[in-house]
Amino acid sequence: MSFTPATCAHEPVATNLSLGPETISLDLEGGSPEAHFLFPPDSPHPTYLEYFMGLEKSELCLKSKLNFIWLQADMASLLQMGKWCLAPTTETLEVMADLHRYNHVHPMEQRRHFLMSLPIQDYEFEFVTLGLKDPIFVQGPQGVNRFEFPYRNMPHFKCRVHPFLAAAHSHWSLRVCSGDWTVYKVAWERLSLVTSMAVMWVCDVPAEFKEGLHTEEEDYITDSADIQKQMEDVHILGCKGDMKGISRSPYVEVH
Numbered sequence: 001m002s003f004t005p006a007t008c009a010h011e012p013v014a015t016n017l018s019l020g021p022e023t024i025s026l027d028l029e030g031g032s033p034e035a036h037f038l039f040p041p042d043s044p045h046p047t048y049l050e051y052f053m054g055l056e057k058s059e060l061c062l063k064s065k066l067n068f069i070w071l072q073a074d075m076a077s078l079l080q081m082g083k084w085c086l087a088p089t090t091e092t093l094e095v096m097a098d099l100h101r102y103n104h105v106h107p108m109e110q111r112r113h114f115l116m117s118l119p120i121q122d123y124e125f126e127f128v129t130l131g132l133k134d135p136i137f138v139q140g141p142q143g144v145n146r147f148e149f150p151y152r153n154m155p156h157f158k159c160r161v162h163p164f165l166a167a168a169h170s171h172w173s174l175r176v177c178s179g180d181w182t183v184y185k186v187a188w189e190r191l192s193l194v195t196s197m198a199v200m201w202v203c204d205v206p207a208e209f210k211e212g213l214h215t216e217e218e219d220y221i222t223d224s225a226d227i228q229k230q231m232e233d234v235h236i237l238g239c240k241g242d243m244k245g246i247s248r249s250p251y252v253e254v255h
């Protein structure tokens with residue numbers, strides 16, 4: 001699909017319309033989106049996330065739908081290099097921070113399950129550059145919009161990747177960000193809530209949890225039937241699916 005220059009608007013005012021991240025590209029003409037995992041599934045297992053998510057150790061599957069995203073190939077490559085990230089909105093991060101505080105101050109067996117606060121659904125995310133300065137094209141229903149660095153007025157992007165994994169990926173991207181101090185400073189300020197939670201990830205996970213000594217799932221505070229169904233639907237409890245044979249369509253779910 002091709003676009004004439006007349007359809008490409010420069011720095012439009014952001015609207016309430018949320019587009020999928022697969023609409024972002026460095027190429028005016030875009031392309032076919034591809035399936036990717038946001039948080040690398042071969043990374044060291046994020047036990048620190050599981051604790052504050054109210055999960056058991058090794059219960060989170062990084063090949064579940066919670067970690068699944070559709071992107072253009074060029075943007076996927078830059079994402080893997082830590083040149084940009086999708087940050088949960090401030091409102092979503094505040095809900096996450098509340099859950100972190102709750103699970104931090106309560107006994108391990110009384111932690112609250114993350115799906116009580118942040119159920120499986122589409123969430124809105126904001127584009128944050130961590131070194132990327134090239135012009136970006138966003139394909140919307142009215143044509144293509146072009147955004148120049150520092151990418152003001154970018155729309156929000158909506159997808160089903162879970163904010164916990166997006167926040168963890170944002171923190172990783174911030175850690176590997178290098179080069180322009182001004183870019184880093186702006187990103188750090190935008191991701192300050194993520195950084196605050198990351199301090200808890202590093203310092204506040206009990207040793208007995210890291211060692212897998214706690215297994216009293218029945219004590220967790222959950223709406224058990226609803227949460228169990230959500231967990232089964234997205235295959236959190238074990239990696240039942242991978243990237244093989246996935247249709248190249250952003251509307252087909254992983255099974």
